[in-house]
Amino acid sequence: MLATITAVFNWLAERLRDFLMWPINLIRDFPVRSGRLLVTLWRGLRAIVFFTPELVNAQRKQNLHSWSRYKAGRFFDWWHQLLTQLFDLLGGPELGEFLMHLVTNTTPLTPKEIHMIAAVLGENAMRFGDIRVVEGGLFDLVFKLNGNLAFATWHSINLPRKKTHQGSHTRANLPIVVHELTHVYQYEKVGTRYLGEAVYMLIKTKRDCYNYGGIAGLKNACAAGICYRDFNREQQAKITQDYFYYCQHNIDVAAFEPFIAQVRAGEL
Incomplete structure (x- = not known):
């Protein structure tokens, strides 16, 4: 009770x-x-x-x-x-979040999650206290329809509660959390336009818009003068996701460093 x-x-x-x-x-x-x-x-x-x-x-x-x-x-x-x-x-983002949160459950980021994303994007990268993790409620139906894929809306990262055979986009999957928080970072830096740009690429490529070429692709991009902002919104989030994952597993991240420096500088 x-x-x-x-x-x-x-x-x-x-x-x-x-x-x-x-x-x-x-x-x-x-x-x-x-x-x-x-x-x-x-x-x-x-x-x-x-x-x-x-x-x-x-x-x-x-x-x-x-x-x-x-x-x-x-x-x-x-x-x-x-x-x-x-x-x-x-104030559309705030009104949108208010309405969406009426049918679900929200919690703030934990200190561990804040420390995690701060290590990637910077200690003062975002208003961490404004961010909410959205789970459960009617969003269980949303995730059933979209194949249990996490997504971000403004200051909210929306995550499935349960791990399924289709993926593990849950809160326990820290690289995925980093990916979605990168979208929140995009929102704070450029506004709601990030959302339309991400959705456009997802539709245009039929969800095949995450591949940036891996370490070799980043080396080639750097040599060609391509910047972080030149990647699409999903590629940007995948770069920070992989950077975090490689750091956690002691894999060389030298190829990521020029682009991580750009994202920390807000060059989106």
Whole structure:
């Protein structure tokens, strides 16, 4: 009986916390979120100003088809960033988490988990106290439908409670926790756009978007001048996941170091 009462109290306390995070972050994150939006609006204005000269130049070089495809991609990317940044500015992430957490259970990161991710991304990489681990409730159905694959939404890492034959994306699997916390780091650095970019790559590649080439791939990427930000969002998270795993098993991580330095510097 006491355990049930304690569980209910903890659940209510977590929901109150979720509710209060909306006005808190609306104010606390306003400078960063509004700054991102202004940069995006400025990019749009510049694109309008230079559109006609670029069009004329593309026609002159008989490169109109390639230029049009490039500009269309840039246009849709711009719209995606604009919409997600407006969503962030209005506190959409906090409202989304509040609603999602109503049907599940949440707990904060443990000191061990904070120490673990801090060793990879840096001691002050994220607002660790804002992060919640989501397990159980109606999310059991979600994981049944998605093949028990963990995923991250804003400041939440959503993990299956049970290990199955399809995978072990549970809280006990620390490399997976590092992977999902990297997505939280992406959110703090670039906003909700990380989520759309990750989902786009998952759909485009039919979930075949994690492979960055391993150690050999990182060496080749470094030699070619490719940076951490040039990898897609899932590859970025897989790099930090593997870096943590290799460190835990005393495997040489020299090939990872240039990219880990970039991610710690927030170069996403």
